Amino acid sequence: MVENFLVGTSIILHWQHLLAIIVGSTLGLIVGTIPGLTATMAVALILPLTFDLDFVTSIMLLVGAYKGGIFGGSITAILLNTPGTPASACTVLDGYTLTKQGKGVKALKMAKYSSTLGDFCSDLVLIAVAAPLASIALKFGPPEIAMLIFFSLTIVAGVAGKSMIKGLVSGCFGLLLATVGLDPIMTTRRLSFNIVELDGGISLIPLLIGLFALSEVVYQLGKKSMTHADQFVIRHSTDPADNRVSWAEFKRSFRTIMRGTAIGTGIGIIPGIGTGIASFMSYARAKRVSKNPEKFGKGSLEGVAASESGNSAVVGATFIPLLTLGIPGDIITAVIMGAFMIQGFIPGPLLFKDHSQIIYAIFIGFIICDIVYFIIGSIAMKYAAYLSRVPRNILFPVVMLFCVVGSYAIQHSMFDIAIMIFFGILGFFMMKLEFATAPLLIAFILSPIGEIALRQSLLMSSGSLSIFVTRPIALGFLILTVVSIIGIIRSHFKRPVT
Amino acid sequence: MNGLKKAMFVLFTVILCGAFALGSVQTASAAWPDKPITIFIPFAAGGSMDASARALAPAMEKALGQSIVLINKTGGAGTVALGILANAKPDGYTLSAGTSSGIFRIPVQRKVPYKPLASFTNIFAYAAVSSATVVKADSVFKTWKDLVEYARQNPGQVKYSTTGSGSPMHVAMEVAAEQEGIKWIHIPYKGTMPSLTAVLGGHVQACSAGPKFAGMVQSGQMRILAVHTQRRMGEFPNAPTMLELGVNYFNDTVFSIFGPAGMDPAVVEKIEDAVSEAVDSQIFLDFCKNFTTMPMKMRHREYTKLLEDGWPKQVKIFQKLGRIKEPATVPR
Missing domain, CATH: 3.40.190.10 (Periplasmic binding protein-like II)
Structure with missing residues (x-):
C-alpha cells in the first residue's frame, strides 16, 4: 500500500494532472455558482472534452468539476438565496439570513471551512476503508432504503418554520408533486393531464430555482425602498468580527462539522440517495442536538456548517461503491463512470487489482482537489463579496435572467421555464402566508426514492408489511423514525404557547 | 398593492425573456448543411446511449463539415425527446438519437405523443444492444x-x-x-x-x-x-443464447438516428453516409468495445422495414403476456 501511494503520488504530480484539477475545479465552481447550472451539468459538459485526454487527467478534470460545482452552489445560496445546486438548498436557510444580517462573508468562510473539511475527511474514509464499507452498503435493499427515507422525512419537522401544521402541509404538498409523471413500477401516467413534458415528472432544478430564487426576487420587489441605502441587498458589515470566523466559533461548530461529515459519508456510500438529502439530514440533526436550536433558520453559523459539511462529505463517499463494485452512487458518479468506460477502465474489483497505482494516484488527486478548491474558493469569495456593491435594481434582474436561463439549460425546455415561474409564484405566496418552502423541497426530493423502494419491497414480500420489521437495518430505521416522531411531538407540546 | 403590480411586471418580463429564447427560427436550405445540426439524446449523460451519440459525433462532423450540437432531453424512457422531434421542422437540422424501443415497444404499452410509424424518418440504425x-x-x-x-x-x-x-x-x-x-x-x-x-x-x-x-x-x-442476443456474443463465447435454450425471444433493440417525417431524401442520404462513415471511426469502435454493443449499418429503407415488421410482432408478444388488449398508441 505504501508503495502504491508513492507511485501514485509520482503519477499525480505531473503538471497536466495538476492543471486538470485546477481547470476542473474552476469550471465546476463557475458553473455551480450560476443558478440552475448544477455540478451534474458541469461534469456532463466536461465529459466530451475528456475523450482525447489520458485517463488520470480526464478523471481529475471531472472530479475537480464535481467538487467545485457542489461548493460553487453554496456561494449564491448564501449571498442571493439562490441555490445553484440541490445540494446547497439547505445552506440557504441560515446562509442567506446571515447575509441579510450583514454577515455574508462570515457565512461564506464558514461554508468554505466546513465544506473542505467534510470533503477531506470523506476522502480519507474512501482511501482507508473503501472495500469493507461498500459491502455494507450493498445490504441496503429496497426495504432498508424505504425505511431510511421514512426516517429522513422526519427532517421536515426541523425546517417547518413557525407553524408545524403549515410545515406539514408544505411537506405533504411536496409528496404529492413528486407523484406527477409515470409511476416507477407500472409506468402508468399520474397527474400529467396529458402533457408529455410531465411524463418525466416535475424537474427538480426549475422547481428549486422558482421556489427559492424567483420567489425571493418577487418578494424583494414587493418591498418599499425609499432610501438609497435600501437599494443594497447585501448589507456589508464593517465590523471585522462579522467578516471572519473566529477560532472560538469554529471550535463551537467543529462537532457539527464532524457529525455532518459522518452523515454525508454514510449517505454517500449508499447508492441512489444524494447530496441534497445529506445536507438536510445533517442540518436537522445539528438542530436537534444544538445548544441553541432556536437560532437555526435565523442566521446560525452552525446551520451553515451542518449543511455544507453534509453535502461535501457525500462526494468522496460516492466513489466508494463506484471504485470497489462498479456501482455509481448518484447521477454525477454515473457520468464519471461513463468516462471510466470510454477510456476502457471498467470500475469494479478488477480495477484495484489491475490498476492499483492509478487508483491511488486518483485518491491522492482527490486530496489535492480539496486543497485546490479551498484556494480557488477563497479567491472567488473575494470577488463574490463585491456583489454587495451592486444595487438591487441591477442585481435582481440579473438573478432573474439566470433563473430563466438556468431552468432552460437543464433540458433545453421551454416547459421547464413555465415550471420555474409556477413555483416562483407559489413560493411567493407561501412566503407571504408564512409556509416554509424547505419541507416541500425535502419531500419532493425524498418521495421518488421512497416510493420506488416501498413498492419494490412490497413486491418482494408479496404485499406483506412484515418485510420492514424482519430485516434488522430496516427495523432499526423504523424504530428511529418512531423515536424521532415521539421526540418531535413532545418538544412541540413542551414549547410555551405564545 | 404597489408590490403586487411590480410582481406582475416581473413575471411578464420573465415570460418575455423565455419567448426570445424560443424565437430562434430555423430555415431550410438547399445547401444542407449550412449551419450546426442539433441531435437530441433521449437519455442521461454517461449512459450507453449518450456515449454512443458522443462517439459518433466527431466523425459525423468531419463528414458533414458542420458542428453537431448534442442535447440530452431525458424522460419517459426516451419518448419525451421523440415527442418533441415529431413536431420539429423536417429540415435536417433537428435530429434525435433513439432506440427502436421508442418506436415499437413503448408505444404498444402506453400512449405516446407521436405516431410511431408515421411521425419519423428512420434514418440509420448504428448499433445493436446486448443484454x-x-x-x-x-x-x-x-x-x-x-x-x-x-x-x-x-x-x-x-x-x-x-x-x-x-x-x-x-x-x-x-x-x-x-x-x-x-x-x-x-x-x-x-x-x-x-x-x-x-x-x-x-x-x-x-x-x-x-x-x-x-x-x-x-x-x-x-x-x-x-x-438475449440473436447470436452468441464475441466477448462471452461460452454463454448460450435464449434461443439456444429454447426460449423464442431475442433482444432486437438497436440504437439509431431519427428525423421528423417528410425529410428531403437527398438530405437523408447525406446523413446516412455520414453516420455510416462514423460507425467505422476508431472512437466509435472503442465505444462499442467498452460498452459491449455491436456496431451495425442499417440504412433508411431497411430500418423502416424492420420497424414496420416489428410493430405487429411486439403487439402479439404483449397480448400473449396479457399486458395489453389493444396497442395503446395508434401506429399511423
Whole structure:
C-alpha cells in the first residue's frame, strides 16, 4: 500500500494532472455558482472534452468539476438565496439570513471551512476503508432504503418554520408533486393531464430555482425602498468580527462539522440517495442536538456548517461503491463512470487489482482537489463579496435572467421555464402566508426514492408489511423514525404557547 | 398593492425573456448543411446511449463539415425527446438519437405523443444492444436450467430485477416464464446499474440486464446464465443464447438516428453516409468495445422495414403476456 501511494503520488504530480484539477475545479465552481447550472451539468459538459485526454487527467478534470460545482452552489445560496445546486438548498436557510444580517462573508468562510473539511475527511474514509464499507452498503435493499427515507422525512419537522401544521402541509404538498409523471413500477401516467413534458415528472432544478430564487426576487420587489441605502441587498458589515470566523466559533461548530461529515459519508456510500438529502439530514440533526436550536433558520453559523459539511462529505463517499463494485452512487458518479468506460477502465474489483497505482494516484488527486478548491474558493469569495456593491435594481434582474436561463439549460425546455415561474409564484405566496418552502423541497426530493423502494419491497414480500420489521437495518430505521416522531411531538407540546 | 403590480411586471418580463429564447427560427436550405445540426439524446449523460451519440459525433462532423450540437432531453424512457422531434421542422437540422424501443415497444404499452410509424424518418440504425440474464458469481444457480427448475418447484420464490417495466429485459424473462409455464417475480428498478446492484446485495436472485452486465461479469462478480442476443456474443463465447435454450425471444433493440417525417431524401442520404462513415471511426469502435454493443449499418429503407415488421410482432408478444388488449398508441 505504501508503495502504491508513492507511485501514485509520482503519477499525480505531473503538471497536466495538476492543471486538470485546477481547470476542473474552476469550471465546476463557475458553473455551480450560476443558478440552475448544477455540478451534474458541469461534469456532463466536461465529459466530451475528456475523450482525447489520458485517463488520470480526464478523471481529475471531472472530479475537480464535481467538487467545485457542489461548493460553487453554496456561494449564491448564501449571498442571493439562490441555490445553484440541490445540494446547497439547505445552506440557504441560515446562509442567506446571515447575509441579510450583514454577515455574508462570515457565512461564506464558514461554508468554505466546513465544506473542505467534510470533503477531506470523506476522502480519507474512501482511501482507508473503501472495500469493507461498500459491502455494507450493498445490504441496503429496497426495504432498508424505504425505511431510511421514512426516517429522513422526519427532517421536515426541523425546517417547518413557525407553524408545524403549515410545515406539514408544505411537506405533504411536496409528496404529492413528486407523484406527477409515470409511476416507477407500472409506468402508468399520474397527474400529467396529458402533457408529455410531465411524463418525466416535475424537474427538480426549475422547481428549486422558482421556489427559492424567483420567489425571493418577487418578494424583494414587493418591498418599499425609499432610501438609497435600501437599494443594497447585501448589507456589508464593517465590523471585522462579522467578516471572519473566529477560532472560538469554529471550535463551537467543529462537532457539527464532524457529525455532518459522518452523515454525508454514510449517505454517500449508499447508492441512489444524494447530496441534497445529506445536507438536510445533517442540518436537522445539528438542530436537534444544538445548544441553541432556536437560532437555526435565523442566521446560525452552525446551520451553515451542518449543511455544507453534509453535502461535501457525500462526494468522496460516492466513489466508494463506484471504485470497489462498479456501482455509481448518484447521477454525477454515473457520468464519471461513463468516462471510466470510454477510456476502457471498467470500475469494479478488477480495477484495484489491475490498476492499483492509478487508483491511488486518483485518491491522492482527490486530496489535492480539496486543497485546490479551498484556494480557488477563497479567491472567488473575494470577488463574490463585491456583489454587495451592486444595487438591487441591477442585481435582481440579473438573478432573474439566470433563473430563466438556468431552468432552460437543464433540458433545453421551454416547459421547464413555465415550471420555474409556477413555483416562483407559489413560493411567493407561501412566503407571504408564512409556509416554509424547505419541507416541500425535502419531500419532493425524498418521495421518488421512497416510493420506488416501498413498492419494490412490497413486491418482494408479496404485499406483506412484515418485510420492514424482519430485516434488522430496516427495523432499526423504523424504530428511529418512531423515536424521532415521539421526540418531535413532545418538544412541540413542551414549547410555551405564545 | 404597489408590490403586487411590480410582481406582475416581473413575471411578464420573465415570460418575455423565455419567448426570445424560443424565437430562434430555423430555415431550410438547399445547401444542407449550412449551419450546426442539433441531435437530441433521449437519455442521461454517461449512459450507453449518450456515449454512443458522443462517439459518433466527431466523425459525423468531419463528414458533414458542420458542428453537431448534442442535447440530452431525458424522460419517459426516451419518448419525451421523440415527442418533441415529431413536431420539429423536417429540415435536417433537428435530429434525435433513439432506440427502436421508442418506436415499437413503448408505444404498444402506453400512449405516446407521436405516431410511431408515421411521425419519423428512420434514418440509420448504428448499433445493436446486448443484454443478458445474470446471477451473482457465487449463486447456486449454475445454468439457466437450474433457475427455471427452481422456479418451477418454488412458484413465486425467484425474484429478478430489470431496468424497468416493459423493457426488453423484462419481456425476455416474461416470455421465458410463459413458455416454461413458471412464475417469477419482477422487481423493476430505475436503471440498469441499480438493478445489477440488487443482485450483488442479494435482494433478488437474478437480473435481466442491459450492456453494463459485461463489466460485472468480467470483474468476476457475476455469471451469465443466458444472453438475449440473436447470436452468441464475441466477448462471452461460452454463454448460450435464449434461443439456444429454447426460449423464442431475442433482444432486437438497436440504437439509431431519427428525423421528423417528410425529410428531403437527398438530405437523408447525406446523413446516412455520414453516420455510416462514423460507425467505422476508431472512437466509435472503442465505444462499442467498452460498452459491449455491436456496431451495425442499417440504412433508411431497411430500418423502416424492420420497424414496420416489428410493430405487429411486439403487439402479439404483449397480448400473449396479457399486458395489453389493444396497442395503446395508434401506429399511423
